[in-house]
Amino acid sequence: PTTNSPSKASSTTANDWENRYRTTLKDLDPDGNATVRIQTKAGTPDNRNARLERQRTMDFALGGEHLFGALSMDWHASYAKASEERPNERYIDFQLKKQKFDMDLSDERQPFASPKTGSTMTLNDEFSLKELTEQQEDIKEQDLKFSANFKLPFKNGNKLKFGAKVVRKTKDKEVDFYEYSPLDEDAFMTNSLANTVDQTNKNFMPDNK
Numbered sequence: 001p002t003t004n005s006p007s008k009a010s011s012t013t014a015n016d017w018e019n020r021y022r023t024t025l026k027d028l029d030p031d032g033n034a035t036v037r038i039q040t041k042a043g044t045p046d047n048r049n050a051r052l053e054r055q056r057t058m059d060f061a062l063g064g065e066h067l068f069g070a071l072s073m074d075w076h077a078s079y080a081k082a083s084e085e086r087p088n089e090r091y092i093d094f095q096l097k098k099q100k101f102d103m104d105l106s107d108e109r110q111p112f113a114s115p116k117t118g119s120t121m122t123l124n125d126e127f128s129l130k131e132l133t134e135q136q137e138d139i140k141e142q143d144l145k146f147s148a149n150f151k152l153p154f155k156n157g158n159k160l161k162f163g164a165k166v167v168r169k170t171k172d173k174e175v176d177f178y179e180y181s182p183l184d185e186d187a188f189m190t191n192s193l194a195n196t197v198d199q200t201n202k203n204f205m206p207d208n209k
Helices: 185-194
Strands: 002-004 007-018 020-026 033-042 051-068 071-104 112-115 128-153 159-179
Touching: 020 071, 128 185
Parallel strands: none
Antiparallel strands: 002 051, 007 051, 020 033, 033 071, 051 071, 071 112, 071 128, 128 159
16 A cells, blocks of 8 residues: 655643732722722742743644555544643732722723822722632643545546544633631731832822823
8 A cells, every 4th residue: 555644743831920910999989989909919939929821732643645456545633732720829909998089081991090188099007908819720621633534436437435533622620719818817917018019110000190
């Protein structure tokens, strides 16, 4: 028989470290009263104190063309595997209720709120802990494909074609979620504020245009 069997393989790994910082106004009423929420998304010290998203992919493909006398055959097989891991994704959320704001709604696309005297959008010891959570996420996908095609010519010029195709896909997602409550919230807040680092970009402040 005559045979031709090309193949290819590839793999990639990407690590993405990310921190997110968010300031929001919750339950804002027409009089400008709202609750200020300040939230940080991060990770563990061994992950640069940032949330790590690790993505891996692997692809393998193999095919061939064969001739068995008058019968010709071509086939193709491929296997792909992808995974995404998010270990120790941590969120901490502080809140401060009964804050008052002046609202500027002249530009509907960019509404603006500025705190009145005695109110603030900056984290300080008046804030309380709203939420402290941690999540482990692991996603795995597999894709297996195989196809085979046959061709058999007849003497009268006609051809008989037949074949088969198999596709199998799986996706598994595992999430472990934890919510923590400190035994001594006052001590926790004191320690948290003592270790706070201002990450505000000089080109953006939540209470400045």
